Amino acid sequence: MRVFNCDHCGHLVFFDSVQCLHCGSALAFLPDQQTMAALTPAPQDGPDLWRRLGERGTAQYSGRLYRMCHNHTTYDACNFAVPSNDYAQLCVSCRQTRLLPDLSDMANLRRWKQIEGAKRQLFYTLARLGLEPAPGRYGPVFEFLADMLGGPAILTGHQGGTITLNVAEADDDERARRRIALGEPYRTLIGHLRHESGHFYWDQLVRDGHRLDAFRAVFGDERQDYAAALDAHYAKGSNGNDWFLNHVSAYAAAHPWEDWAETWAHYLHMVDLLETAASYQTAVTVPDPHMAMRHHVTDPFVANHPDFHDMVRQWVPLTLLLNSLNRSLGQDDAYPFALSSGAMVKLRFVHDIVQGAQSSGSSNAPSHPATSAVG
Structure with missing residues (x-):
């Protein structure tokens, strides 16, 4: 940003x-x-x-x-x-929200405001990437809902072009509780929305973009049973600790759909942080004799087709600086990830898909809703 x-x-x-x-x-x-x-x-x-x-x-x-x-x-x-x-x-962002919680409840009003703020940030990044449809065209629909006493739990996820978010995720304590319970290093509102938008754009750019074979060669076959894959993932618990070899997060190892969505969200993290750093004309020199080159951060949106390797060369020292600044204030790492070569291959795949969509001028037309929900 x-x-x-x-x-x-x-x-x-x-x-x-x-x-x-x-x-x-x-x-x-x-x-x-x-x-x-x-x-x-x-x-x-x-x-x-x-x-x-x-x-x-x-x-x-x-x-x-x-x-x-x-x-x-x-x-x-x-x-x-x-x-x-x-x-x-x-506006073009707010009109995408189809369902809201009871806004006469002041807690819900506060939560909704926070979520809409994160959604506007998502809109901005997608628009800068040439992916956010113009007004009146097909785009993701959002439902922001609250749990009701005696009713079913509201689950965050995507199905058939609709992104649902439980507004409780706007509460810091609730989000931290879920992050710890699920063993996640990172859980934010913008992270949720970026992840779920990945499911939406998988439908548009991969499934309907005739890129399934290329996707499967990198991420695996998404036709495997989704529910069974998630059950197996959660059954592993802390024993499944080799995920980092080929994935950006542990959850990405659950199923190819989640691998794509987590990688997509990570790519949006990357372009947004690089743009922010470039706004401040950031240059980073890592105090290490093996990588002491000075890195000038450039805006990934300035070039029509930014080079992925250039982005990564700027990204690594920038995240080192970011985490060091956080630690100096006694905070946890803002970027709690270390990307393997396998994860980089998948990020490059997302980068190429996004660049291809920009070249074609738009995403594909709407298609029939998916038959299963993804989280």
Whole structure:
């Protein structure tokens, strides 16, 4: 996630900002331009309309008109703007959410706001990769649900184009409890959404993209019984400790579908962190005589087809720096992974699939829902 500058005064602002703390300008993210913008009210053009401020420090205004997402004006829960010629009340991210928990419950309202924030971050990364469909086209649908007393447990997962998330995952203590219970080193809202989006894009880019043979050669045959594979994975417990030889995580070893989704999520981690570091013009020199080369981090979205090996050369020292900074503050590693050569082969496969989708200009058309759910 890159950082931005206020259109009006030039000061640093962030992806989730709603106001410039320096000049006071109202801010919103413009999905149609993939940028943060300073806006000024335009009542002469219509009620609730806003116009983007022009060049920094000038009184000149651009011609585009916007209105704030309904979830911003109603719940203070979104900072995406909607072009005035788009008559939907919700922005392109919020309109993907089909079901919500009871928002009269203040705990659910807080959880939903956090989850939508993570979803907007996912939307941004997918849009930057050329994968997020334009408004009105087929894309993932989200359901954010809460457990009900006496009802079935809400399970996070993907089925037939719909991504479901239990809103309890927004609570730090609950997420930590599940992470420990499942023996996971990493569990975050954005991690969940990236993982589940991997299942959605597997349908679009692999299954419907006629890449099944290539996928099976790298990840294995996904036609094996999914439920039985998960049962076998959890039965292994801590005894299944050789997963790191060919997988990015222990859960990835459960089934080829989960291997793909975990690797997909990891690739999104990679491009997002590299973009953030590049925004700060980061250069890293590892204090090791065997790898003391200075690494300048470059934005993976700047090049039309970034080289995977260049990304990895920047990624390794960057994660070392990231973890060292965390440890200096007494925190756990922010990046608790060590990628093997086998895992790198799979990451390269995802990279090539994404680059191929960018070259073709879009993902494939919607297909029939999958017959089984994946987590």
